[in-house]
Amino acid sequence: MSDTSWLSKFPQLERGDLIAIRKTLDGAYREFSRNYGDTIESLFDPLLTFLIWFEKLLIASPWWLTIGVILAIVYGASRSWKLCTGVFASLIAIGVLGMWDDTMRTLSIITVCTLLSIGIGIPTGILMSRSNRVQAIVTPILDVMQTMPAFVYLIPVVMLLGIGKIPGVIAVIIYAVPPVIRLTNLGIRLVNKETLEAATAFGATAKQRLFGIQLPLAMPTIMAGINQTIMMALAMVVVASMIGVKGLGQPVLKSITNQYFTLGLFNGLAIVALAIIFDRVSQTYAKRTQKHLGGMNND
Amino acid sequence: MTDLNKASTEENETLIEISGLYQVFGNKAKSVLPMVKAGKSKDEVLAETGHTVGLRDINLDVKRGEIFVIMGLSGSGKSTMIRHFNRLIDPTEGQIKVEGEDIMKLTDDELIQFRRHKMSMVFQHFGLMPHRTVIDNVAYGLAIQNVDKTERLASASQWLETVGLAGYGDQYPAQLSGGQQQRVGLARALCTNAEILLMDEAFSALDPLIRSEMQDQLIELQAKLKKTIIFITHDLDEALRIGDRIAILKDGILSQVGKPVDILLSPADDYVEAFVKDVNRARALSTQTLMQNVNNTLESQSVESAINSLNASQQEYGFVCNNEGYQGVVTRSQLEQAAANDSNADICCDELLIKVPSVSPTQSLQSAIPEALGHNFALPVTCKDGKLVGTIPRSEIAQVLES
Ligand SMILES: Nc1ncnc2c1ncn2[C@@H]1O[C@H](COP(=O)(O)OP(=O)(O)OP(=O)(O)O)[C@@H](O)[C@H]1O
Ligand SMILES: [Mg+2]
Numbered sequence: 065m066s067d068t069s070w071l072s073k074f075p076q077l078e079r080g081d082l083i084a085i086r087k088t089l090d091g092a093y094r095e096f097s098r099n100y101g102d103t104i105e106s107l108f109d110p111l112l113t114f115l116i117w118f119e120k121l122l123i124a125s126p127w128w129l130t131i132g133v134i135l136a137i138v139y140g141a142s143r144s145w146k147l148c149t150g151v152f153a154s155l156i157a158i159g160v161l162g163m164w165d166d167t168m169r170t171l172s173i174i175t176v177c178t179l180l181s182i183g184i185g186i187p188t189g190i191l192m193s194r195s196n197r198v199q200a201i202v203t204p205i206l207d208v209m210q211t212m213p214a215f216v217y218l219i220p221v222v223m224l225l226g227i228g229k230i231p232g233v234i235a236v237i238i239y240a241v242p243p244v245i246r247l248t249n250l251g252i253r254l255v256n257k258e259t260l261e262a263a264t265a266f267g268a269t270a271k272q273r274l275f276g277i278q279l280p281l282a283m284p285t286i287m288a289g290i291n292q293t294i295m296m297a298l299a300m301v302v303v304a305s306m307i308g309v310k311g312l313g314q315p316v317l318k319s320i321t322n323q324y325f326t327l328g329l330f331n332g333l334a335i336v337a338l339a340i341i342f343d344r345v346s347q348t349y350a351k352r353t354q355k356h357l358g359g360m361n362n363d
Numbered sequence: 364m365t366d367l368n369k370a371s372t373e374e375n376e377t378l379i380e381i382s383g384l385y386q387v388f389g390n391k392a393k394s395v396l397p398m399v400k401a402g403k404s405k406d407e408v409l410a411e412t413g414h415t416v417g418l419r420d421i422n423l424d425v426k427r428g429e430i431f432v433i434m435g436l437s438g439s440g441k442s443t444m445i446r447h448f449n450r451l452i453d454p455t456e457g458q459i460k461v462e463g464e465d466i467m468k469l470t471d472d473e474l475i476q477f478r479r480h481k482m483s484m485v486f487q488h489f490g491l492m493p494h495r496t497v498i499d500n501v502a503y504g505l506a507i508q509n510v511d512k513t514e515r516l517a518s519a520s521q522w523l524e525t526v527g528l529a530g531y532g533d534q535y536p537a538q539l540s541g542g543q544q545q546r547v548g549l550a551r552a553l554c555t556n557a558e559i560l561l562m563d564e565a566f567s568a569l570d571p572l573i574r575s576e577m578q579d580q581l582i583e584l585q586a587k588l589k590k591t592i593i594f595i596t597h598d599l600d601e602a603l604r605i606g607d608r609i610a611i612l613k614d615g616i617l618s619q620v621g622k623p624v625d626i627l628l629s630p631a632d633d634y635v636e637a638f639v640k641d642v643n644r645a646r647a648l649s650t651q652t653l654m655q656n657v658n659n660t661l662e663s664q665s666v667e668s669a670i671n672s673l674n675a676s677q678q679e680y681g682f683v684c685n686n687e688g689y690q691g692v693v694t695r696s697q698l699e700q701a702a703a704n705d706s707n708a709d710i711c712c713d714e715l716l717i718k719v720p721s722v723s724p725t726q727s728l729q730s731a732i733p734e735a736l737g738h739n740f741a742l743p744v745t746c747k748d749g750k751l752v753g754t755i756p757r758s759e760i761a762q763v764l765e766s
Contacts, residue, residue, distance in 0.1 A: 261451050262490035266504040266555065267479030276507070280494045 097224045108230045115176055115229050122168040130168070131155050138341070142348035150344075154337040163312065163334050170301055170311035171338060177233055177297045178342075181241040182290060189248025189286075190274065199249065206242040214239055214303045222307055232309030240297040247289025251282025287350035294342045298335055312338075375426040378559070378591050379448065384421040384457030386443055386615075389414030392455045405614050417443040418615045421457070430585055430592045432602040435612035441595045442487060444612065445561050448593060449482045450474060461559075479508055483552040484561040487595075489544045489568075491536040497547050498523065498532035504555035515554075522550040525580075527573075541568040546577070553584075560592045566601065578605050579725045582651070586724075586746070599638055603627070603647040604727075611635050623652040624763065643729075644763050650731050651724035653763065654744050654753035660684055661693065666715075667706040670698050680740060683711055688749025691716030692740050721745040724752060728763065735760060 076082075122130060131152065138151050158167050192199045217238055221231045255278050263277045279286075305313025312331045319328030387395050387408075395414045405416045418440050425431045433441050446452040447459055450466060459466050461481065469477060483504060491500050498519050499506070505515035523529055526546040536544055545568040552560055566574050582605055585592055596602050602609050603623045610620040611634075619631035627644055630636040661669050661681040673681055673695050680694040693715050701708060701715055710716075721743040722731040735742045741754040 256490070258486050258488050258490035259492055261446075262484070262486055262492070262551075263503070263507075265449055265451060265478060265482075265484040265486075265561075266507060266551075267475045267477075268507045269475060272507050277492060281492075 093220065093223065097220075101224050105225050105230070108225070111176075111233070112228075112230055115173065115233070118176065119169055119172040122172050123165055127159060127164060138345050141345050141352075143352060144348055147344055147348065151341050154341065158334050158337065161330055161334075163315075163331060166310070166312045166315065166331070167334055167338065170298075170313070170335070173229070173233065173236070173304075173309060173311060174294070174297050174301070174338070174342075177236045177240060178290070178294050180233070181237055181244055181293045181297070184237070185241045185244030185289070185293065186248050186286065189245045189289075190252065190279075192245065192249040193252035193278075202245070206245060209238050210242045214300065218303075218307055227308040229309060231307050232304040235307065236297050236300045236304055239300050240293045243292035243296065244286070244289040247285050247292070248282065251285030251289075252278045254285065255281045284350060284354050287346060291343060291346050291350075294346065295339055298339045298342070301335055375428050377424045378427040378462060379425040379593075380458075380460040380463075381424070381447070382422050382458045382460075384418055384447065384459070385455045386417035386440075386447070386452065387414050387455045388417055396455060416615050418447075418454075421617055423610055423617065423620055425591060425593060426608075427591055428585075428589050429607040430582070430594055430605050432594045432596060432606035432609045433612060434596055434599065434602045434609055436597060438614075439612045440615040441597075441612055442563055443615075445484075445563050445593060445595055448559070448561055449478055449484060479504070479555065479557075481557055482559040482561060483555045483557040485545075485548045485552045485563060485565040487563040487567075489536070489541075489548045491544055491547055491551075493536055495535075496532065497528070497534050497536060497539065500536065500547055501532075501550045501554050503551060508555075519550070519554055522554045523547075525553070526550045526577075542570060542573060545569060549577075558590060560590050562592060562594045564595050564597070567596070567598070574601075581605060582725050583747075586752075599642060600647050603642070603652065604649050604725075606652075611638065623648055624759075628763070645729035645732065646727050648728045648763060649725055650722050650728055650742070650744055650755060651753070653728065653755045653759045654724060655756065655759075657682060657743075657751060657754050660751060661710060663709055663711040665707045666698050666702050666710055669693065669710045670695065670702060673698070682743055682751055682754065683716060684751050685711055689721055689743055689745045689751040692719045692738075692743075693717070719743060721751070722755075723747070728760065731755075732760070 077085075125133075134155065135148050135152060139145075139148050142148075158164060188202065192202050214235060218231070218235050221234050225231045225234075259281070260273060260277055263273050268276065301309075301311060301313040302316050303313070305311065305317050312335050315331040316328050316335075318324065319331070385396060385399060387399060389395060389412065391412075392414060395408060395412050398412070399408060399416055399419060403411075408414055408416050421444065433444060435441050443452065447454055448461075450459075450469075453467070461477075466474070466477065492503065495503070498516060501523055502515040502519035505518065520529070520532055523532055526549055528543060528546055528550070531539065531543065531547075536547065539547065545565065549562075549565055552562070566577055569577060578601065581592070581594075584590070594602075594605065603626075606623055608620060608622055609626050611618045611626065611631075613634050619626060619635050621629075621631075626635065627639050627642065627648070630639055659673070659676055659678040659681040661672060661683045663683070663685040664672075669681065673679070678695075680692050683690045683693055690711055693710050694717070697715055697717075698710065717738070717740075719738055719740050719742075720734045722734050722745075724744050724746060731742060735755075735757065739757070741756045742760070743751055744753045744755060746752050
């Protein structure tokens, strides 16, 4: 008589086999990180030095100078006094409520993550827009990056690099970079075909087309991607704090374990304030530089 | 006389030559090609393979200095065809030669140089760059050639003025009307001074008045700058008006290539015939389409030498032109009478000259007919500065109007 239990119960691998698989993979990775961990970590040293320097700069500068510089940047980007007033009020409130240092830490890491995401994301998006094959390969990777729970990819990163700023930055970037890649690709692909053909017909080189036509015309879409990226990076602040990234995330983590509602709320609001500042400033900047569209779509 | 007076285009050399050109759109175009060659129709190929036949066995040549019109209904493959001239689309099969050089063999760099200096293009949907001002759009071709900024802006504003948009330079394309944008596209194409101009329905967004003005301007420009123009239109009247030769395209196949008169008087198939059936010929044809070279021009000279040159060319009369252009007609009989009095007198005098009125090359035949009445001479055609550019024999006029 044959065994028919596979009908009622899923025919899974033997427990022993599963454990063996896990052990081999874990062992191999552990071996890898033991051998190469230090080398890889040293590759990130310049970045770490910069991160520490930038954070120190923001914290060590007198608060009024930092606010002054931030306001100057906000005004330079948006040319809006209203926005400046709002930013000023939020920063003062944050300082008065005792969150100045943590906010500066978060600000520094978010700024660095955003710049790195842009630096990685735009070139990747450009490559994707030029070849359907690259697009077919990169898209599922981006899907995984966005849907895989952050904790899961934190494990190998922490195994490899330990706890600290660098793993935090990597985790944030993995989570936050997909929008800027996707929207760069989309923006370039949406550029009016005849406009691009016109450039080609007049003898533009590939480089002249990219920098003279495709990127400028894709810019509104790319800016939307950058905006998304910033928002997602800020959303990762709490998760990153679990692997030792200091900033507004750690008090939130503390309030969860100790049930400090008000502390959590204040720090949460500070994150929201940062998000709104980043969002409004980048939006008004984008709008200001896209004046030629004058209410028209980019066709 | 007709034999001697070949229309000017026929003497010119071939500039662009296309032979055996096929264009099939789709992923596996090459594998569908045999089916297309076997004569399956566009619809059959589409139904069986999902591929669109764009062009099928196109053979044509464009002469230097002519306006070559490609005409056909929507979807007949006009835009597809014109994109092959500067290789915005590569053919599935076939050869494209410009000045005898196979442009399919150009390297990437050579192709860029070719596009910068040999050809420029006006696009059906303008293809303007929305993030550049009008003047920067016009100067674009020069900008990518790294022409100095003041120089290219000067040249751009001059062309902008030519197309009637002086003062719009600092606007963005979105702030202009469709017709104005079209003219920006035209100025942009002219600004690079390329020898060959590709124009894809360049005038279809214009209102009738500006349109006919632009047509005149184009003809004038072409005469002045000796450009070769490939002009696409779906409007037969426009084709007849400006074309030196017309190619008629149907479902990706060339039905007929010929001079406007040929198309009108001897349509090659039912399709072309249906096209031209309702055309008012006298209105549709411009005088220049019937115009022939003059071989009996007489300069200001003595009566005696004028008789000699009429004898030499075996003509009964001649068209007298001096520095100020066309003056009138003198006949042999009058000259002989005058010779009896004074054979050294100048023929350019009121007693001898018959003031046969002249017509312009761009006016319609219909409007020229009154000028052809009241005398028995061929109709002189002069351009704006009074220079005699050709004549229209009476027999030609009669033939066009009759059948
Ligand atoms: N990139 C493409 N992919 C697939 N089919 C195409 C492509 N471009 C053109 N076609 C097909 O080729 C045919 C000819 O199109 P084309 O644009 O040349 O027509 P047209 O004569 O310029 O028409 P119109 O007067 O409307 O501009 C159409 O059937 C169209 O569907
Ligand atoms: Mg078209």
